[in-house]
Amino acid sequence: MILEANNLTKSYKSGKAVDHISMQLKAGKIYGLLGKNGAGKTTLFKILCNLVTPDSGTLKIYSEKRKSIGAIIENPGLYGYLNAYENLKIFAEIQNAPRDRKSLQEYLKNVGLPLERKDAVRNFSMGMKQRLAIAIALLNDPEIIILDEPFSGLDPTGVSALIQLIKSLAVQHKSILISSHLMTELQNCCDYLYVIDSGKLVNQGETNALFNKHISRFTIKGIGVGQAKNEFPNIIFAEDHRIDIQCNSTEISNVLEKLVQKGYKITACVPQLTLNELLSPLPHDV
Ligand SMILES: Nc1ncnc2c1ncn2[C@@H]1O[C@H](COP(=O)(O)OP(=O)(O)OP(=O)(O)O)[C@@H](O)[C@H]1O
Structure with missing residues (x-):
């Protein structure tokens, strides 16, 4: 096990955004967090990434790495006027990750971005921006990758290409957690699903078994x-x-x-x- 969350709870004035959520993540597996808008997915991800402090509950990450989680939450926050390589270099500097040309090109290759694209990322398709964001999340080689709504705005070809990329990361022993309100995309991608509603986990299980059962x-x-x-x-x-x-x-x-x-x-x-x-x-x- 690489991550273990127990009874995480977070309330805002509007109510409980995350309500006693427990989950366990293992290396080499892809997990989906399925829920409607406002169900609490982003808040849970922010807690897992240490960006929001829970009111109660515990979070254990079994990793020796300086950066154990790489995440894209809400939107990738890329510099539109820079190219992919320059974006990656800036984030590598911020995160104190290796930033020699060879390492950065390796990251771009790993996510399937063509090295010959030298134009500003504002010209990139949604799918290419997602790939670059994933390259940034992969800096410093974290064991866990968290992707908040990575399929939004992608066409069917973009979705299936992104699913292939996510699966290739699992083969590299990453543990991947993806949020979405899109069932089919998660079904095609995830080994295990957590279903969340009004901050509570209402259902979970191996993806195919869970779907078949319902x-x-x-x-x-x-x-x-x-x-x-x-x-x-x-x-x-x-x-x-x-x-x-x-x-x-x-x-x-x-x-x-x-x-x-x-x-x-x-x-x-x-x-x-x-x-x-x-x-x-x-x-x-x-
Ligand atoms: N900083 C905040 N202050 C107050 N309320 C918040 C805050 N962040 C989230 N909430 C509330 O918590 C609930 C869960 O929001 P959250 O963004 O986690 O849901 P979500 O499942 O990610 O939704 P979406 O799919 O629309 O992004 C919502 O009611 C939201 O308004």
């Missing part, structure tokens, strides 16, 4: 499959080539088998899950 609806597409609506009592929506059916992850293969037996050609089966469902623990979890 899925109770599927959209099935196939030629003429809408005609099956009278054959399954749990179909909640039907049109020509689509049905929505209420069932869980263990029942769906049975449903698909029956549809195929009846001669329907199934072209897609997509689980449907909303953040609200993850925010409500299942009755037997309470």
Whole structure:
């Protein structure tokens, strides 16, 4: 274990922003913190980075390093009129990190920024700015990387490129914690999810297991499959080539088998899950 937080709590005049949150992070794993706007994600990250003092609770980081956490919180704060190399150099000076040309170029290469881009970062795409911010977070080689809403403003190509980069950091044994309100992005990226609502952890678990446990609806597409609506009592929506059916992850293969037996050609089966469902623990979890 590299980080252990126990019962962290922080209140503002408006109420409890972080309410008895506990979490454990391990090396080489990617963790997601999923929650709506205002759920308390940034406040928790600020506590983990020692930028905000909690009212109560404990935080232990098992690291010998001078800088154990590299973080991007709220926005990267880059110097728009400087190029990527110059930005990295300034932050390396501030953080007293190695700033010889070779080391800095290595950081840029590690995050996939082309060394030949010499123009000011204000011209960079959102995805390139995120990469540069991650290079800055990686200065001094911290064991933990914290990224606050790294997917916001990225298009689907940018999102999948960033996910690849984050996964490559986990292969380098970093422990990575990412906040987002976007379920699909976290599902594609994270080994483990913490779900937060009004400052409280309301759900957590291995990503796939957590999603599977909460899925109770599927959209099935196939030629003429809408005609099956009278054959399954749990179909909640039907049109020509689509049905929505209420069932869980263990029942769906049975449903698909029956549809195929009846001669329907199934072209897609997509689980449907909303953040609200993850925010409500299942009755037997309470
Ligand atoms: N410095 C502060 N002073 C007063 N209230 C604050 C402060 N920082 C955060 N809060 C409040 O704490 C709650 C949690 O805010 P926080 O920014 O941590 O949520 P968040 O999940 O990161 O939201 P978002 O996704 O919108 O960034 C909100 O009600 C917010 O208004």
